Amino acid sequence: MTSRAVSFWLNPQELSFQSGQDLPNLADVVVIGGGITGISTAYWLSRLGLHSVVLERGELSCGATGRNGGHFVFGTNQSFKDSVAAHGVANTLALWNFTRQSAELLKDLTEQHNIDCDLRFNRLAYLAMTPEQAQSLQESCELMMSHGLAIKYWGKQEVERNTQCSSFSAAAVEPHHAQLWPAKLVVGLAKAAQQQQAHIQTQIEVQAVTRQAKEFRITTNQGEIQAKAVVYATNALTYHLLPVLKGVIVPVRGQVVATAPTSQLFDFDWCLSNDTGYAIQRQDGRIIFGGMRWKSPTKEIGLEDDSTLEPLVGEGLKAFLRDTFSSLKEVAIEYEWTGIMGFTADENPLIGELPGRPGEYISAGYTGHGMPVAIAAGKAVAEQIAGSAQTPIPKPFWPERFLLG
Ligand SMILES: Cc1cc2nc3c(=O)[nH]c(=O)nc-3n(C[C@H](O)[C@H](O)[C@H](O)COP(=O)(O)OP(=O)(O)OC[C@H]3O[C@@H](n4cnc5c(N)ncnc54)[C@H](O)[C@@H]3O)c2cc1C
Structure with a gap:
């Protein structure tokens, strides 16, 4: 296709x-x-x-x-640990609560105005691919738990069982997350x-x-x-x-692919813990996967054109799905697009x-x-x-x- x-x-x-x-x-x-x-x-x-x-x-x-990418992620943009280091506990919890408030508003608004946007509350797994990333996830999880936030840590065996794949070393699983058709x-x-x-x-x-x-x-x-x-x-x-x-506010271009509908692989959405990839699987089975901009020599920083694709990033996205999950080796990619994010320091x-x-x-x-x-x-x-x-x-x-x- x-x-x-x-x-x-x-x-x-x-x-x-x-x-x-x-x-x-x-x-x-x-x-x-x-x-x-x-x-x-x-x-x-x-x-x-x-x-x-x-x-x-x-x-x-x-x-x-x-x-x-269709994610509605609760929490801070940086990891909890990095946000606490940068802004302190009280500010980090305030940021966290702001997104929680947004999620409550989202639920109320969609119900009140009958907005059908495929909203689905789900879990989100941050997946670590190296022992260093696993260590950092574990530290962030422990800090979050100590401040009363609900988060779960999966070690190697648990992450393998849940993803049916051996590429990941650990995961932090956030019980509050949503996916939607923005x-x-x-x-x-x-x-x-x-x-x-x-x-x-x-x-x-x-x-x-x-x-x-x-x-x-x-x-x-x-x-x-x-x-x-x-x-x-x-x-x-x-x-x-x-x-x-x-x-x-600096323009940075992101790229996303959507597969053909495929059998349900995950009962959670996921992000790579080093922020290089993020995926949801919709209820129709389609996987929406974005990221991999580091494959481009410019990292897509400064780009404002969302009408073209970067082949190196596209190949990175497709190769990751194909090489990481055996059941996605042959999956067709039906859509691919770019969009412009606004980054701050x-x-x-x-x-x-x-x-x-x-x-x-x-x-x-x-x-x-x-x-x-x-x-x-x-x-x-x-x-x-x-x-x-x-x-x-x-x-x-x-x-x-x-x-x-
Ligand atoms: C590839 C990609 C993946 C992403 N994945 C996620 C994700 O999974 N989860 C998540 O939370 N966020 C994600 N984001 C970020 C998220 O999409 C944005 O933060 C969010 O959509 C910003 O919304 P906005 O309304 O501020 O900006 P936009 O949606 O960009 O809207 C700004 C609007 O302003 C209009 N405009 C600009 N200048 C003018 C002008 N002079 N006159 C009139 N109109 C003008 C533009 O046409 C545009 O429609 C992603 C972004 C990209 C690009």
């Missing part, structure tokens, strides 16, 4: 959305970007009674959200926001944001709009509108009002782990704008750490 440079998640037959038509002249808040961040923010703004206008240059979810979540949430009077318009590119006294003029390829506040939900591309973020996003720029807000730079953050982030940013903050933003996410006002 030939592979296509098309994301499995962006099948137009699965996603039908009616864009708003005429661009309004005025809004309380303009949200730039129609991925999970922008749509979550608009949803919460409309629940708080603020009129929001979302402007998306392509179709909803055409950025990283429609091109990712673009379906975005479309469902966008429809719910529209019912709450949010205006969501696709095929509108924002070209500039200009401050005018206490308001903003947003210039687009289809005219101008005036707003009291602006939210940058533009992920890796934010620096094009906000040059001050060049080098703070400390692997945490920037969430909240930009220092020295009242009325300008951001949620971006998730460093490849946006799904479990963006839902609560959208709520927190919407509350900041409405002046009703109920969802505290953990300190390691504050933009001030990179940008002084």
Whole structure:
């Protein structure tokens, strides 16, 4: 079967959305970007009674959200141990709780608005391939347990039994994890926001944001709009509108393959513990596997083109599946695609009002782990704008750490 440079998640037959038509002249808040961040923010703004206008240059979810690996991982981006070393215990637990809160919101929203996005709560195994990785996993597990977090450690025999493969030395198994169809979540949430009077318009590119006294003029390829506040939900591309973020949020390209449906191999999702690969097996049997960007000489850092594939990374992904799991030797790869992540130096996003720029807000730079953050982030940013903050933003996410006002 030939592979296509098309994301499995962006099948137009699965996603039908009616864009708003005429661009309004005025809004309380303009949200730039129609991925999970922008749509979550608009949803919460409309629940708080603020009129929001979302402007998306392509179709909803055409950025990283429609091109990712389908994981909803609880916890910190760094290992628990590394996060504690960098930010201390209290901050690390706050980050952990933020993703937990996102998961609860995700469950409530999908139930309340009947959003069918193949949401499945599952376990996640971090798989170690070397004794050093196993040691590091064990240390992180022990630290997590000492702080009351549920995590299980599998030694060599247990990991072999559970994966039916001898390549792994150990695993840390996180009982709280989910997999989903991200673009379906975005479309469902966008429809719910529209019912709450949010205006969501696709095929509108924002070209500039200009401050005018206490308001903003947003210039687009289809005219101008005036707003009291602006939210940058533009992920890796934010620096094009906000040059001050060049080098703070860096574009990095990831690549993913989807196999043909195959027999169920795993009753958990998994990531390689050194962060070089991540996989889910969907209920239809299809395995979605991403990572291996280290196979590219550039490690795909600085790339913004998500219309092409890197053959070395593609071959790395296919070889890993083929060579690691005997039952996948002959499995067909039906889809292969790329997407652009926004990386920061400390692997945490920037969430909240930009220092020295009242009325300008951001949620971006998730460093490849946006799904479990963006839902609560959208709520927190919407509350900041409405002046009703109920969802505290953990300190390691504050933009001030990179940008002084
Ligand atoms: C290959 C890959 C695998 C990943 N795997 C996972 C995973 O398994 N789990 C996980 O949690 N995270 C994963 N991520 C990261 C996750 O997808 C992102 O963190 C998340 O989707 C970010 O959402 P967002 O809405 O902020 O950004 P995006 O989804 O990128 O949305 C930003 C939007 O802004 C629009 N935009 C940009 N500039 C403008 C402009 N000037 N005018 C109008 N619109 C504009 C873009 O078109 C885009 O649609 C992965 C990412 C990639 C690329």
